[in-house]
Amino acid sequence: MTSEFFGKTAIISGAAGGIGLSLSYALAEQGMNIVMGDIDNIALDNAANGLREKGYNVLTCALDVTEFSQWEAIVSSAKEKFGKIHMVVNNAGVGGTPGKVEESEHETWRWVMDVNVMGVLFGAQACIPSIKEHGEGGWVLNVASMAGMMGMPYAGAYCASKAAVVSMTESWVAELHPFNIHTSVLCPAFVKTRIHESYRNRQEKYAVAPDKRINKEKLMAGAKAATQAVESGIPANMLAKRVIEALISKQTYIYTHPNYRKVTANRFKAIDGAFEDAEKSDVVGHLVNDDIVTF
Numbered sequence: 001m002t003s004e005f006f007g008k009t010a011i012i013s014g015a016a017g018g019i020g021l022s023l024s025y026a027l028a029e030q031g032m033n034i035v036m037g038d039i040d041n042i043a044l045d046n047a048a049n050g051l052r053e054k055g056y057n058v059l060t061c062a063l064d065v066t067e068f069s070q071w072e073a074i075v076s077s078a079k080e081k082f083g084k085i086h087m088v089v090n091n092a093g094v095g096g097t098p099g100k101v102e103e104s105e106h107e108t109w110r111w112v113m114d115v116n117v118m119g120v121l122f123g124a125q126a127c128i129p130s131i132k133e134h135g136e137g138g139w140v141l142n143v144a145s146m147a148g149m150m151g152m153p154y155a156g157a158y159c160a161s162k163a164a165v166v167s168m169t170e171s172w173v174a175e176l177h178p179f180n181i182h183t184s185v186l187c188p189a190f191v192k193t194r195i196h197e198s199y200r201n202r203q204e205k206y207a208v209a210p211d212k213r214i215n216k217e218k219l220m221a222g223a224k225a226a227t228q229a230v231e232s233g234i235p236a237n238m239l240a241k242r243v244i245e246a247l248i249s250k251q252t253y254i255y256t257h258p259n260y261r262k263v264t265a266n267r268f269k270a271i272d273g274a275f276e277d278a279e280k281s282d283v284v285g286h287l288v289n290d291d292i293v294t295f
């Protein structure tokens, strides 16, 4: 039986390595045309050559996801080469640098928020009109993280950015459903990639003035723990197989680490339990049976 992906076109951001590259292979194996975008042009060319050697249909485009004009350019090149776009994989993301909240560099927060949040918004905004236009439906796959499902000490920027991606996805699911566009959010725990070395592609516009930089020793302790966790992660090709399975069965939240269920269970229990405190409140308890506002 022909795959539902066969002959269709996917644009994947951050496709030069790690999860983005593994997803490029997995979707190409399903018969998709692959449009690979990345900020690292050399890594992108090497990565794309690997796919071409296997005979897959590939186009590469320089893409910094924080620049909307570059998203417009990749969409236009993809349509010129393959005719239509059916899927966007908003994968490009950066880990930031671990640090105490009161010591966090504003430039680092802006970098993490711009790449991880605005990059996802820009990708969706640039691609959705083209996915809607042919009426065949499609997919928006946003790559968040387990970090979007829980806060973590010293990683506020990364967690906040990934929580935003979960929330954006939840908002878009119902918006895009009438157009037969399936929207989902991928929430992996650790995967063996180069995420702990994200600073390698940090743009000049987010440079931190030397006198504002966090003390290197403090930085290294957090960075070492992150490196160990990432290096003990699952292989990216295992994640990619899981994503194909989940897309075929139209899952909205895509988990790759079922062992992390206790994390979300504890969080949701705490969130739900806090309503009991509000119900008992002398100030607002009387609102308990009022109608709620939904859209």
Ligand SMILES: NC(=O)c1ccc[n+]([C@@H]2O[C@H](COP(=O)([O-])OP(=O)(O)OC[C@H]3O[C@@H](n4cnc5c(N)ncnc54)[C@H](O)[C@@H]3O)[C@@H](O)[C@H]2O)c1
Pocket: 013, 014, 015, 016, 017, 018, 019, 020, 037, 038, 039, 040, 043, 063, 064, 065, 066, 091, 092, 093, 094, 095, 115, 143, 144, 145, 146, 187, 188, 189, 190, 191, 192, 193, 194, 195, 196, 197, 198, 201, 230, 233
């Ligand atoms: N590796 C993990 O443990 C893990 C866990 C959960 C979520 N994630 C998420 O997976 C996604 C992919 O990360 P990865 O683990 O493969 O890391 P990675 O560093 O190996 O790959 C990220 C890719 O994104 C590219 N990139 C960085 N900034 C960019 C920009 N501004 N524009 C375009 N491309 C850019 C990099 O050049 C690189 O090719 C990220 O969103 C990350 O937050 C990773």
